[in-house]
Amino acid sequence: MDKIKILDNASIQQRLKRIAYEVYESHYLEKELLVIGIDERGGKLANVLAEQLSEISPLDLTQVDAHLDRDSEAPSIGIELNIGLEEIKDRPILVVDDVLYTGTTMMNVVSILLYAFPKSIRTAVLVDRGHRMLPVSADFVGLQLATTYHQHVAFELQGEDMSAYLL
Secondary structure, eight states, rough: OOEEEEOOOHHHHHHHHHHHHHHHHHTOOSSSSEEEHHHHHHHHHHHHHHHHHHHOOOOOEEEEEEEOOOSSSSTTTOOEEEEOOOGTOOOOEEEEEEEEEHHHHHHHHHHHHHGGOOOOOEEEEEOOOOOOSSSSOSEEEEOOOOOOTOOEEEEEETTTEEEEEEE
């Protein structure tokens, strides 16, 4: 199977910078923002996005790691956060992931965060490849990519270098 590079590190950085400006534009009245990265790849993107947000905005940023428990079966599917749910109440949240596909991952994370009664929840993804199974969309998107069901988008990390491939 051939790997086609769709985004190199420079392109990813540029798209994240644009997302950072969009996020700040929609949160400029806020004093703070929780930036939640989903698993390793979403966490890396959330870190870069938070760095860029801190350069352009006065927002007090709190970075949160979310690990989706993919081995559990419904209805016990959950997420592990490095922050208590009580600390989320009445605070604006930005959930970050690498690729939005069926919407299952994003729906699982957001549905659990709703129990904490946040002020708002917005979502950001690097690549939106469509093919939703659930009524989920991203508020901030780096690249919308039309793919077939058989194609996949892989986000790779190698140290500080990030790349996205179509497989």
